[in-house]
Amino acid sequence: DGGITQSPKYLFRKEGQNVTLSCEQNLNHDAMYWYRQDPGQGLRLIYYSQIVNDFQKGDIAEGYSVSREKKESFPLTVTSAQKNPTAFYLCASSIRSGSPDTQYFGPGTRLTVL
Amino acid sequence: GQQVMQIPQYQHVQEGEDFTTYCNSSTTLSNIQWYKQRPGGHPVFLIQLVKSGEVKKQKRLTFQFGEAKKNSSLHITATQTTDVGTYFCAVMPTGGFKTIFGAGTRLFVKA
Numbered sequence: 001d002g003g004i005t006q007s008p009k010y011l012f013r014k015e016g017q018n019v020t021l022s023c024e025q026n027l028n029h030d031a032m033y034w035y036r037q038d039p040g041q042g043l044r045l046i047y048y049s050q051i052v053n054d055f056q057k058g059d060i061a062e063g064y065s066v067s068r069e070k071k072e073s074f075p076l077t078v079t080s081a082q083k084n085p086t087a088f089y090l091c092a093s094s095i096r097s098g099s100p101d102t103q104y105f106g107p108g109t110r111l112t113v114l
Numbered sequence: 115g116q117q118v119m120q121i122p123q124y125q126h127v128q129e130g131e132d133f134t135t136y137c138n139s140s141t142t143l144s145n146i147q148w149y150k151q152r153p154g155g156h157p158v159f160l161i162q163l164v165k166s167g168e169v170k171k172q173k174r175l176t177f178q179f180g181e182a183k184k185n186s187s188l189h190i191t192a193t194q195t196t197d198v199g200t201y202f203c204a205v206m207p208t209g210g211f212k213t214i215f216g217a218g219t220r221l222f223v224k225a
């Protein structure tokens with residue numbers, strides 16, 4: 001919804017491989033976020049970015065990396081250092097960070113590491 | 115640190131019964147948002163509450179923000195099978211910077 005796309009929808013990788021998840025938004029939002037959701041669990045913040053070329057660690061950043069070279073794009077790399085990477089990954093954006101703005105979520109990517 | 119408790123974790127109801135989920139914070143909140151996530155889907159924004167004691171309604175859904183701005187509730191009247199999903203509260207503490215999501219309440223509706 002809301003002009004955020006994530007690809008692919010399903011992703012399978014072998015253990016030890018890095019993998020990059022795509023997130024693109026055309027809402028002209030400044031802030032973007034990455035969350036991880038495990039079965040039956042809530043959302044845990046991995047990284048967030050308030051503006052281009054800037055990002056901060058969330059609550060569970062270890063084993064992940066991000067970049068924000070363009071306003072529209074906020075890719076997430078799941079590295080081999082992430083001990084349990086199999087999960088549902090959600091990207092979101094909001095007009096700006098640090099204010100009570102609605103977060104618009106992408107459809108998510110289900111990552112399975114074999 | 116900021117604690118957000120959402121109860122219950124799960125709720126099974128018969129279609130037509132009412133449902134309520136509660137969100138409780140250890141600190142005063144700037145605002146609270148509610149999201150719904152259908153099974154297999156992604157969270158979708160429902161509503162935002164900002165004022166102390168605020169009550170908002172969306173058809174069969176009633177949202178309330180506590181007087182002390184530390185808790186909130188979402189009440190669904192006469193549940194339908196389309197209400198199935200997980201309801202999350204998301205809070206921003208007063209003076210805070212990040213939105214914090216509750217663990218969610220998963221609603222099951224039996225026809």
